[in-house]
Amino acid sequence: MSRRNEILDRAGELFSTRGFHATSMRDLAEAVGLQGGSLYAHIASKEDLLFEIVNKAADAFLRQAELVPRDLEPEARLRALVRGHLEVIVRELPRAKVFFDEWRFLSQDYQRRIKERRDAYEAYFRETIATGIAQGLFPQQDARLASLFVLSALNWVYQWYHPDGPLGLEALSEQYANLILAALRNARPEPIAAPGSGS
Amino acid sequence: MSRRNEILDRAGELFSTRGFHATSMRDLAEAVGLQGGSLYAHIASKEDLLFEIVNKAADAFLRQAELVPRDLEPEARLRALVRGHLEVIVRELPRAKVFFDEWRFLSQDYQRRIKERRDAYEAYFRETIATGIAQGLFPQQDARLASLFVLSALNWVYQWYHPDGPLGLEALSEQYANLILAALRNARPEPIAAPGSGS
DNA sequence: CCTACCGATCGGTAGG
DNA sequence: CCTACCGATCGGTAGG
Numbered sequence: 001m002s003r004r005n006e007i008l009d010r011a012g013e014l015f016s017t018r019g020f021h022a023t024s025m026r027d028l029a030e031a032v033g034l035q036g037g038s039l040y041a042h043i044a045s046k047e048d049l050l051f052e053i054v055n056k057a058a059d060a061f062l063r064q065a066e067l068v069p070r071d072l073e074p075e076a077r078l079r080a081l082v083r084g085h086l087e088v089i090v091r092e093l094p095r096a097k098v099f100f101d102e103w104r105f106l107s108q109d110y111q112r113r114i115k116e117r118r119d120a121y122e123a124y125f126r127e128t129i130a131t132g133i134a135q136g137l138f139p140q141q142d143a144r145l146a147s148l149f150v151l152s153a154l155n156w157v158y159q160w161y162h163p164d165g166p167l168g169l170e171a172l173s174e175q176y177a178n179l180i181l182a183a184l185r186n187a188r189p190e191p192i193a194a195p196g197s198g199s
Numbered sequence: 200m201s202r203r204n205e206i207l208d209r210a211g212e213l214f215s216t217r218g219f220h221a222t223s224m225r226d227l228a229e230a231v232g233l234q235g236g237s238l239y240a241h242i243a244s245k246e247d248l249l250f251e252i253v254n255k256a257a258d259a260f261l262r263q264a265e266l267v268p269r270d271l272e273p274e275a276r277l278r279a280l281v282r283g284h285l286e287v288i289v290r291e292l293p294r295a296k297v298f299f300d301e302w303r304f305l306s307q308d309y310q311r312r313i314k315e316r317r318d319a320y321e322a323y324f325r326e327t328i329a330t331g332i333a334q335g336l337f338p339q340q341d342a343r344l345a346s347l348f349v350l351s352a353l354n355w356v357y358q359w360y361h362p363d364g365p366l367g368l369e370a371l372s373e374q375y376a377n378l379i380l381a382a383l384r385n386a387r388p389e390p391i392a393a394p395g396s397g398s
Numbered sequence: 399c400c401t402a403c404c405g406a407t408c409g410g411t412a413g414g
Numbered sequence: 415c416c417t418a419c420c421g422a423t424c425g426g427t428a429g430g
Binding site: 024025026036037039040045046 | 423424425426427428
């Protein structure tokens with residue numbers, strides 16, 4: 001069981017740096033101190049291994065979202081969601097990378113299962129934004145596009161964040177949340193010319 | 200020369216959907232109507248092929264940025280940069296996907312060359328934002344983090360955008376630019392308690 | 399958990 | 415541009 005988790009962790013690191021298809025089971029075996037064939041005493045297949053890693057990342061994201069109190073007002077809720085999302089990326093960077101980059105190499109069935117969880121996760125953001133719009137905190141706008149915007153800004157962080165860089169989780173989360181809330185609060189079209197004011 | 204471009208385009212599509220390492224040269228040969236070995240009459244190696252695709256995407260992004268008039272004010276400049284970026288993604292989705300997802304499988308030397316061009320591209324955004332801050336259009340903030348935020352939101356679009364979906368380039372660009380400008384204009388910490396007003 | 403092995407497939411080349 | 419081939423490596427299994 002401990003061995004199994006060691007394999008999962010190492011695989012997450014290797015898949016995240018070299019990519020799923022460029023990592024051989026022998027690479028992984030060596031990284032964990034086994035012979036190639038011995039891995040199959042612990043895991044069923046390379047693809048199952050990928051699924052477990054991706055699914056663990058989905059666990060982490062969803063757990064954070066579930067932790068956000070239901071009764072928070074939308075802005076505070078969104079702040080907490082942003083903070084939780086970035087925390088998972090910062091804390092579990094290899095797994096998060098695999099989640100974003102390698103999930104597409106899963107078989108259809110596994111992909112469907114991940115997609116369901118990802119959709120459930122996105123709904124936390126979309127519904128929080130929709131509530132904010134309904135309450136008049138944010139101007140009228142497309143909640144779906146707005147949540148895609150927010151999640152886009154958040155997701156890409158795994159591409160450039162360095163855990164030993166100068167930017168800590170706290171500072172990052174606060175500045176990102178500030179930018180996101182500023183966007184949602186003030187996102188409306190440029191001042192529109194008055195009706196009939198010309199071509 | 201036409202054959203060569205056909206190979207490049209097909210390779211871009213295959214690499215973007217299946218991934219570089221999961222696409223075999225025989226897959227590509229079949230897609231283009233050749234035998235496996237015959238590809239090497241047109242290209243030097245699989246990796247060179249990847250580099251050409253990624254580099255073409257870099258061309259497209261940089262060309263758009265260079266087209267933005269230097270004398271525009273920062274907000275209009277940023278709008279044009281946003282629009283240009285999304286245009287490349289929407290117009291050349293497969294190449295853009297390869298650019299973002301597969302460039303890491305290039306050899307060190309090729310990676311360095313791409314990184315240089317990517318850095319030059321990011322500088323357009325960062326410097327435009329920095330100018331906006333210097334002119335007082337945007338409140339004081341970290342221009343580097345702000346440009347990472349903006350490019351994060353923009354880059355991820357290739358993950359969810361469907362060219363035949365309801366959202367056209369114009370509507371997408373305008374709404375994204377609105378959100379981004381709203382974020383930059385209003386990104387400041389929560390109202391801070393007046394100095395000396397408490398613990 | 400290892401040794402030894404399986405068939406399949408890989409990127410690339412020689413020779414025409 | 416094709417045929418035929420190269421050595422290397424792949425994920426996975428049998429048998430212990």
